[in-house]
Amino acid sequence: MRILKAQERSSIAIPLSDLIGEDGQLNLRADLIGRGLVEVKQSKFDLRLQINGLVGRLPLNSRVGLDIGPKFPVSNLNRMVYASNEQLENPFGTERPYEDAVSEDYLPVPLVRTFAAILKSLITRGLLKRYQRQQSDGPPKSRVDFNKTQQKYWSKLKPTMAVVEYYEFGHDNLPNQCLRFAAEKALAISKGNPHLSGCIGDLAASLRQLSRVSQRDAYTLRRDLMAVQQVVPAWRSDYHRGLQQAIKIIGAVDVSLNTAQKGLALESFIISLDDVFEGYVRSVLAELPDFGFGRVATLDGNKKRHQLPFFVDNKKYKIKPDLIVKDGRGALIIGDAKYKKKPSEEDRYQIVSHALAYGVKKAILIYPKSPSSQQSGLVRLGKIGLEAGIEVFEFYYDLSSDMKMSEQQLRSAIQSLA
Numbered sequence: 160m161r162i163l164k165a166q167e168r169s170s171i172a173i174p175l176s177d178l179i180g181e182d183g184q185l186n187l188r189a190d191l192i193g194r195g196l197v198e199v200k201q202s203k204f205d206l207r208l209q210i211n212g213l214v215g216r217l218p219l220n221s222r223v224g225l226d227i228g229p230k231f232p233v234s235n236l237n238r239m240v241y242a243s244n245e246q247l248e249n250p251f252g253t254e255r256p257y258e259d260a261v262s263e264d265y266l267p268v269p270l271v272r273t274f275a276a277i278l279k280s281l282i283t284r285g286l287l288k289r290y291q292r293q294q295s296d297g298p299p300k301s302r303v304d305f306n307k308t309q310q311k312y313w314s315k316l317k318p319t320m321a322v323v324e325y326y327e328f329g330h331d332n333l334p335n336q337c338l339r340f341a342a343e344k345a346l347a348i349s350k351g352n353p354h355l356s357g358c359i360g361d362l363a364a365s366l367r368q369l370s371r372v373s374q375r376d377a378y379t380l381r382r383d384l385m386a387v388q389q390v391v392p393a394w395r396s397d398y399h400r401g402l403q404q405a406i407k408i409i410g411a412v413d414v415s416l417n418t419a420q421k422g423l424a425l426e427s428f429i430i431s432l433d434d435v436f437e438g439y440v441r442s443v444l445a446e447l448p449d450f451g452f453g454r455v456a457t458l459d460g461n462k463k464r465h466q467l468p469f470f471v472d473n474k475k476y477k478i479k480p481d482l483i484v485k486d487g488r489g490a491l492i493i494g495d496a497k498y499k500k501k502p503s504e505e506d507r508y509q510i511v512s513h514a515l516a517y518g519v520k521k522a523i524l525i526y527p528k529s530p531s532s533q534q535s536g537l538v539r540l541g542k543i544g545l546e547a548g549i550e551v552f553e554f555y556y557d558l559s560s561d562m563k564m565s566e567q568q569l570r571s572a573i574q575s576l577a
């Protein structure tokens with residue numbers, strides 16, 4: 160498949176020759192439009208695809224696909240995606256290359272999910288069997304190791320004992336020991352993680368099938384990893400692939416969710432940056448220091464139990480702010496997180512109406528900081544209404560710098576408004 164580079168919220172021209180089948184019909188996956196991932200505009204010589212706010216690999220048909228990256232310089236997409244608790248989906252069953260990454264927030268979701276699936280598949284095809292050299296002590300039989308026998312028994316006047324060697328055809332070999340160690344580690348990572356909960360059953364079932372394989376300690380296993388692929392027959396490509404992934408897991412290697420030109424092929428996800436940014440901001444503000452009136456929490460206004468009627472005398476219409484910051488006194492600040500390049504007047508009208516309906520005096524809009532913009536951090540727009548009125552703020556969140564620092568800046572800004 161030929162892969163074209165693209166950015167979210169942009170348009171790209173695709174030659175009609177790539178999208179017209181032999182029958183002269185347009186060869187474009189119908190579910191792309193059905194899912195609202197792209198919009199199509201056709202001209203005489205090409206077809207323009209308007210890409211919505213998503214990143215990942217998007218197959219247009221069996222011949223051509225798109226690798227869509229973010230417009231903003233998101234230096235740690237992993238942290239943002241995983242903190243958002245948004246479900247990662249692979250609706251087209253595709254794979255793409257991933258580059259290795261080093262992160263203190265170790266969470267190799269694509270690696271573990273792909274490894275769990277391929278381990279289940281290769282066990283179904285049959286575990287690798289090899290003749291393994293075994294050794295036991297007892298009466299002489301099979302092949303006697305004369306050197307060891309002389310040192311251990313005959314030199315001590317025990318002529319009826321010997322160290323004997325024999326070969327046993329079975330599953331207890333280096334490749335399977337590697338798979339077992341990686342599966343145990345992957346299962347430990349998966350427990351308690353919402354992105355990997357679906358892997359737990361497959362990994363546990365695979366470990367039951369590997370129960371007769373010896374457990375190796377990390378030190379001796381890592382020492383032998385260089386030779387593990389050499390003992391697997393070339394025709395067991397599933398084993399070679401599974402072992403590649405197992406070695407990464409054993410070595411605590413993480414992978415970056417940003418698109419890459421080369422690297423280990425793993426399960427590909429379609430990530431909605433609109434949803435991820437909103438969920439990430441909400442997780443950053445999930446709990447704030449007590450302002451003196453009980454626990455401070457940030458609620459999701461998209462959930463029905465947190466919504467209020469838009470009108471005081473009409474219960475039909477509900478308002479759904481992204482963020483409701485509250486303590487024991489009730490709602491304090493209403494906010495919306497918008498993953499877009501610049502604010503719009505519609506955003507401001509919406510947040511003011513939400514704040515009015517909730518009866519709060521502060522409202523905030525949170526955007527990613529554009530590299531070309533001079534605005535950063537908290538910006539006060541002004542007050543709407545007479546007397547107390549509603550103060551409106553914007554916060555420009557830097558996704559390209561130290562994420563922990565950006566998170567603390569946002570928390571401090573919200574604390575200053577409460």
